[in-house]
Amino acid sequence: MQIDLHRIPVREVVAGYLNTEEDGVSGMNGRLDIRPKYQRLFRYNVEQQQAVLRTVLKGFPLNVFYWSVSGESGGEPTYEMLDGQQRTLSICEFVEGNFSITDPAWPFPKNFDSLSADDRNKVLAYQLMVYKCRGTEDEKLEWFQVINIAGLKLEAQELRNAVYTGPWLTDAKRYFSRENQAAHKYGKDYVKPGDVKAQALLEKALVWIAGRGDDAICRYMNDHRNDQNALELWKRFRDVVDWAKATFPKVRPQLSQVNWPDLYDRFGSRTWNAGELEQRVRELLADVDVTKKAGIYEYVLSGDERVLNIRAFDDSMRTEAYERQNGICVKCQEHFEIGEMHADHITPWSLGGKTEGANCQMLCADCNRRKSNI
Numbered sequence: 001m002q003i004d005l006h007r008i009p010v011r012e013v014v015a016g017y018l019n020t021e022e023d024g025v026s027g028m029n030g031r032l033d034i035r036p037k038y039q040r041l042f043r044y045n046v047e048q049q050q051a052v053l054r055t056v057l058k059g060f061p062l063n064v065f066y067w068s069v070s071g072e073s074g075g076e077p078t079y080e081m082l083d084g085q086q087r088t089l090s091i092c093e094f095v096e097g098n099f100s101i102t103d104p105a106w107p108f109p110k111n112f113d114s115l116s117a118d119d120r121n122k123v124l125a126y127q128l129m130v131y132k133c134r135g136t137e138d139e140k141l142e143w144f145q146v147i148n149i150a151g152l153k154l155e156a157q158e159l160r161n162a163v164y165t166g167p168w169l170t171d172a173k174r175y176f177s178r179e180n181q182a183a184h185k186y187g188k189d190y191v192k193p194g195d196v197k198a199q200a201l202l203e204k205a206l207v208w209i210a211g212r213g214d215d216a217i218c219r220y221m222n223d224h225r226n227d228q229n230a231l232e233l234w235k236r237f238r239d240v241v242d243w244a245k246a247t248f249p250k251v252r253p254q255l256s257q258v259n260w261p262d263l264y265d266r267f268g269s270r271t272w273n274a275g276e277l278e279q280r281v282r283e284l285l286a287d288v289d290v291t292k293k294a295g296i297y298e299y300v301l302s303g304d305e306r307v308l309n310i311r312a313f314d315d316s317m318r319t320e321a322y323e324r325q326n327g328i329c330v331k332c333q334e335h336f337e338i339g340e341m342h343a344d345h346i347t348p349w350s351l352g353g354k355t356e357g358a359n360c361q362m363l364c365a366d367c368n369r370r371k372s373n374i
């Protein structure tokens with residue numbers, strides 16, 4: 001990993017400055033990506049923008065900037081801005097004449113053109129302290145993580161996006177990284193409403209295809225970074241959401257808490273009757289003994305009661321049953337202390353038995369174990 005400190009005058013950065021909604025923001029005649037497409041954009045307010053320009057005009061130092069070497073164009077390196085976006089934008093927008101600044105010594109606010117020639121030159125000659133970093137993906141990621149701890153405050157997926165750049169990422173962001181874009185409209189009822197700007201949905205889609213964990217996601221992004229598009233990722237996302245929508249079409253808040261790719265992989269190849277499933281879901285939502293409602297969707301497919309967190313008998317129900325039995329285990333007929341016994345549904349919950357005193361029986365530990373092993 002090579003990290004060099006450079007002093008770069010503002011006039012080089014603002015050369016050929018372009019700011020368009022479509023293509024993002026760039027400077028240095030296209031060689032500096034100030035805001036890559038679809039990346040989150042913090043906006044400085046006017047006071048913050050003015051403060052940057054006053055700092056520049058007075059010749060005071062600004063904090064360092066971080067640029068990452070992203071490639072090459074015409075024999076010259078190209079860069080992506082990792083930190084310093086808003087300060088750079090403030091300077092460029094000012095030089096473009098898009099806002100004015102005030103100063104107690106001036107009778108009126110001035111934009112760039114109404115500054116004295118001397119002041120204009122001060123702005124253009126001002127040197128930014130830029131760390132340029134160049135290295136392998138692994139090295140960059142490690143370095144970004146370290147400087148992130150020191151103050152950059154990027155989310156994990158934003159860091160990965162800064163490392164695994166290429167045509168695949170550009171295309172993936174097209175689907176997943178902005179509100180009102182395909183993936184959000186498509187899956188909004190079936191995924192948690194995350195922070196789009198911090199790349200949460202892109203991260204979710206990656207988990208759905210690559211599995212959980214930073215390593216799995218990085219491996220996938222690295223393997224695919226030079227793919228010409230991210231259709232595989234988009235198709236996986238759509239397949240999972242399509243299946244979830246067809247199987248459980250009724251929109252409820254619990255839908256967003258379900259692990260859909262897991263259910264799709266385990267149960268997606270079977271045919272399900274959405275009407276019957278909906279009937280079961282509705283009954284279970286109304287069942288007070290089901291304490292984990294989001295587990296209902298998995299339960300109606302798998303039949304595994306554990307995902308529902310069936311309500312346990314409380315102390316008064318246990319005491320009632322214990323006294324009713326005179327402390328005798330109903331299976332082995334031996335006497336035990338209450339602390340040695342387990343509460344059990346007489347009629348199992350799956351056969352309609354409720355978690356209530358009348359349906360409670362006390363079993364000794366051994367009998368209880370034997371029963372649950374059946």
Ligand SMILES: [Zn+2]
Binds near residue numbers: 366368
């Ligand atoms: Zn027993």
